[in-house]
Amino acid sequence: MVFLQLAQKNVTRKRERSLLTLIGVLLAVGTFITLLSIGEGLSNRVTGEFSARKVDLYVLPGPEISMSLSGLGTAGVFSELMPVDWGKQINSINGVRICQGVSRLNVNLQRLSITMWGIDSHNLNDFFPKFKVVQGKLHEKGQDMVIGDGLAKGLGVSVNDNVILAGRTFKVTGIGEARNTFQDYSVFIPLDSIMEMQRSKGVQEFWINLDNPLRAREIAAHIKKMLPEITVKTGDEYSRSANEFVAYAWLMQFAIAIIGVLIAMTASMNTMLMSTYERMREFGTLRAIGAPRTTVFMMILAESLMLALFGGGLGIVMGIMGAKMMDDAVRTLFQLSFPVARITPQLIFYGIILSLIIGVVGAIVPGIVVARKNIIKALRWE
Amino acid sequence: MRIRMSGVHKFYESEGGTQKVLQNLNLEVEKGDFIAIMGPSGCGKSTLLFMIGCLDLPSFGTVLLEDTDVAQQDESMREKIRLRHIGFIFQNFYLLPNLNVLENVLLPMQLLGLPKKKSEGRALSLLRLVGLDKKAHEPTNSLSGGQQQRVAIARALANMPGLILADEPTGNLDNKSGKEVMEVIRSINENQGLTTIVVTHDPKIASYARHIYYLSDGKLRSTVL
Numbered sequence: 329m330v331f332l333q334l335a336q337k338n339v340t341r342k343r344e345r346s347l348l349t350l351i352g353v354l355l356a357v358g359t360f361i362t363l364l365s366i367g368e369g370l371s372n373r374v375t376g377e378f379s380a381r382k383v384d385l386y387v388l389p390g391p392e393i394s395m396s397l398s399g400l401g402t403a404g405v406f407s408e409l410m411p412v413d414w415g416k417q418i419n420s421i422n423g424v425r426i427c428q429g430v431s432r433l434n435v436n437l438q439r440l441s442i443t444m445w446g447i448d449s450h451n452l453n454d455f456f457p458k459f460k461v462v463q464g465k466l467h468e469k470g471q472d473m474v475i476g477d478g479l480a481k482g483l484g485v486s487v488n489d490n491v492i493l494a495g496r497t498f499k500v501t502g503i504g505e506a507r508n509t510f511q512d513y514s515v516f517i518p519l520d521s522i523m524e525m526q527r528s529k530g531v532q533e534f535w536i537n538l539d540n541p542l543r544a545r546e547i548a549a550h551i552k553k554m555l556p557e558i559t560v561k562t563g564d565e566y567s568r569s570a571n572e573f574v575a576y577a578w579l580m581q582f583a584i585a586i587i588g589v590l591i592a593m594t595a596s597m598n599t600m601l602m603s604t605y606e607r608m609r610e611f612g613t614l615r616a617i618g619a620p621r622t623t624v625f626m627m628i629l630a631e632s633l634m635l636a637l638f639g640g641g642l643g644i645v646m647g648i649m650g651a652k653m654m655d656d657a658v659r660t661l662f663q664l665s666f667p668v669a670r671i672t673p674q675l676i677f678y679g680i681i682l683s684l685i686i687g688v689v690g691a692i693v694p695g696i697v698v699a700r701k702n703i704i705k706a707l708r709w710e
Numbered sequence: 711m712r713i714r715m716s717g718v719h720k721f722y723e724s725e726g727g728t729q730k731v732l733q734n735l736n737l738e739v740e741k742g743d744f745i746a747i748m749g750p751s752g753c754g755k756s757t758l759l760f761m762i763g764c765l766d767l768p769s770f771g772t773v774l775l776e777d778t779d780v781a782q783q784d785e786s787m788r789e790k791i792r793l794r795h796i797g798f799i800f801q802n803f804y805l806l807p808n809l810n811v812l813e814n815v816l817l818p819m820q821l822l823g824l825p826k827k828k829s830e831g832r833a834l835s836l837l838r839l840v841g842l843d844k845k846a847h848e849p850t851n852s853l854s855g856g857q858q859q860r861v862a863i864a865r866a867l868a869n870m871p872g873l874i875l876a877d878e879p880t881g882n883l884d885n886k887s888g889k890e891v892m893e894v895i896r897s898i899n900e901n902q903g904l905t906t907i908v909v910t911h912d913p914k915i916a917s918y919a920r921h922i923y924y925l926s927d928g929k930l931r932s933t934v935l
C-alpha cells in the first residue's frame with residue numbers, strides 16, 4: 329500500500345498545510361455537532377414528554393385547533409378553558425376508566441421558567457407511568473408539590489423544603505424521576521391549586537384513559553356529540569402533531585448547521601485544492617517515474633481522508649464542548665430550567681459521516697485536476 | 711534497450727498557427743550506447759526525450775523501444791514502461807520533498823510492489839554507488855544540488871531500467887558537481903550497459919557521450935551545420 333505510506337508522510341511532514349485543512353474540517357464538524365445538539369435536545373424533550381405519557385384521548389377547548397407551542401419545547405398549552413365539571417360528564421360515559429382535568433402554568437423561580445402541572449396525585453401514575461417518586465410521597469393536599477429530580481438538583485431543593493411559586497408557598501412532599509428531560513424538569517401540584525393560582529374554574533385539557541384503548545375513536549365521537557365546541561384527539565394524533573413540530577424545528581436547525589458546514593467545507597476544500605496546485609510538480613514527478621494514475625488518486629484521497637477523519641474527530645470533541653457551552657448560554661438567555669443541548673450517538677455518527685463526506689469531496693476535485701493534467705505541464709509547473 | 715524513431719513529427723497548435731517542433735525525425739540508438747543530443751534552447755530537445763520516455767506522444771511517426779511502438783500504447787501500458795524500463799534524470803532533480811533520501815530511491819521499487827527488505831538493500835547499494843549512503847536518512851533539502859542529482863540517479867536506477875534519459879542533468883549545477891554527476895552517468899553506462907541519452911546545450915557535457923547529435927529545424931544531424 330505505497331499510496332498510504334506516501335499519504336501518511338505527506339500529511340505528517342507538511343505540517344502547516346495539514347493544520348490548515350484540519351482546522352477547516354474541525355470547524356465544520358464542530359459547528360455541525362453543536363448546532364444540532366440543540367435540535368436533538370429539544371426534540372428529545374418533546375418526544376420524551378409524549379413517549380413517557382399514556383393518554384388514550386385528549387379533550388381540548390374550542391373547535392378544531394392546531395398544536396400550539398408555549399415556551400421552548402412545551403407542546404399544547406391552550407389559553408381557552410373548559411368547565412371542570414365536564415370531567416364528571418365524560419366520566420359517566422361507558423368505557424371511560426379515568427378522566428382527569430389537567431392545566432399547566434409556567435412560573436418563574438430563581439429566574440428560571442418552570443412548568444407546573446395541575447394534576448391530581450391519585451391519577452398521576454396512570455398518565456405518567458414512568459414517573460416514580462424516589463423520595464417522599466405524592467402531592468395530596470393543596471400546598472403539596474412533587475418536583476422532578478433534574479429540576480430539584482438544579483434548584484438545590486430537597487424533600488420537606490418550602491418553595492414559593494407565583495406568590496404561593498408549596499411544600500416539597502416528594503421528588504420523582506421519569507428519566508426524561510420533560511417530567512424530570514417539571515413540578516406537579518393538585519389541579520385545584522393550579523386553578524386557584526389561575527383564578528379560574530376551568531381546565532385546559534381533559535386527559536382520558538379507557539377500559540379498552542381500541543375503542544378510542546368510537547368514544548371520541550361520543551364525547552364530541554355530548555359537549556359543544558371541543559376537540560377530541562387520540563393520543564397518537566396529539567403526539568403526531570407535536571412530532572411534526574419537532575421535525576420542523578430539527579429541519580431549521582439542520583438548515584442553519586448546513587450553512588456553517590458549507591462555509592467551513594469550502595474553506596477546507598480550498599486549502600486542499602491550493603495545496604494540490606502547490607504540489608503539481610510532485611504529482612508530475614510521481615507520474616513521470618511511472619506511478620499509475622490510480623496510485624496518485626488514492627494517495628490524494630487517503631491524505632484527504634486522514635485529515636478529514638482526524639479533524640472530524642477533534643471536531644466532534646469540540647462540538648461536544650460547544651454543545652455544553654451552547655446549553656449554558658441558551659438556558660441563561662431564555663431562563664430555562666431544563667437542559668436543551670443533547671449529544672446522542674446518532675449525532676456523533678452524523679459527525680463521522682460528515683467528516684467522511686468532506687474527505688471524499690475534498691479529494692475529488694484535486695484528484696480530477698491531477699489526473700487530467702498533462703505530465704510535462706505538471707513537471708514544468710511554476 | 712534499442713531505440714528506433716522514424717518519421718516522427720511533433721506539432722504544437724498555438725495562437726500564431728502551427729509550430730513544427732520536430733519534422734520527419736529519425737534516430738537509431740543501439741543497446742548500451744551513450745548519445746548526447748545538443749541544440750539551442752527551445753529547439754525541441756526535451757520534447758524528443760519525453761517522447762522516447764513515454765511522457766509525450768508524437769503527432770506522427772513511430773517510436774520503437776525494442777519492438778514496442780510506445781506511441782501506440784495506452785496510458786496504463788506507458789506507465790508500466792516508465793516504471794520498469796526507463797530511468798529519468800531531470801534538470802531540477804525532482805526529488806519528492808516529503809520523502810528522505812532513502813525513501814526517494816525506494817519509491818520506484820515500492821510502486822512496483824517489491825518486498826521491502828530487498829528493496830532497502832538495493833536502495834542502499836545504489837546510494838553507495840553514487841557516494842551518498844551516509845546521507846540515506848537525511849531530508850533531501852539538506853543536500854547540495856550535486857548530491858540531489860546523484861540521489862535522482864540512484865532513483866532512476868532503482869528498477870534496473872534498460873534506458874537512462876537525462877534532460878540537462880547538469881543545468882543547475884556548478885562545474886565541479888556537474889562533472890561528478892557526468893562521471894557517475896558514464897560509469898553506469900560503461901559498467902551496466904544501460905542505453906543512455908543525455909540532452910544538453912553544453913559541449914563539455916556532450917563530450918562524455920560516444921555519439922553526439924545536433925537538433926535543428928526539427929531534425930537530427932551528426933555534425934554541426
Ligand SMILES: Nc1ncnc2c1ncn2[C@@H]1O[C@H](COP(=O)(O)OP(=O)(O)O)[C@@H](O)[C@H]1O
Nearest residue numbers: 722723724731750751752753754755756757758
Ligand atoms: N505544451 C506545449 N505547447 C506549446 N508549445 C510547446 C509545448 N511544449 C513545448 N513547446 C514548444 O516546443 C518547443 C521545444 O520545446 P522544448 O522541447 O522544451 O525545447 P528544449 O528542451 O530544446 O529547450 C519550444 O519552442 C516550446 O515553446
Ligand SMILES: [Mg+2]
Nearest residue numbers: 755756757877
Ligand atoms: Mg529542455
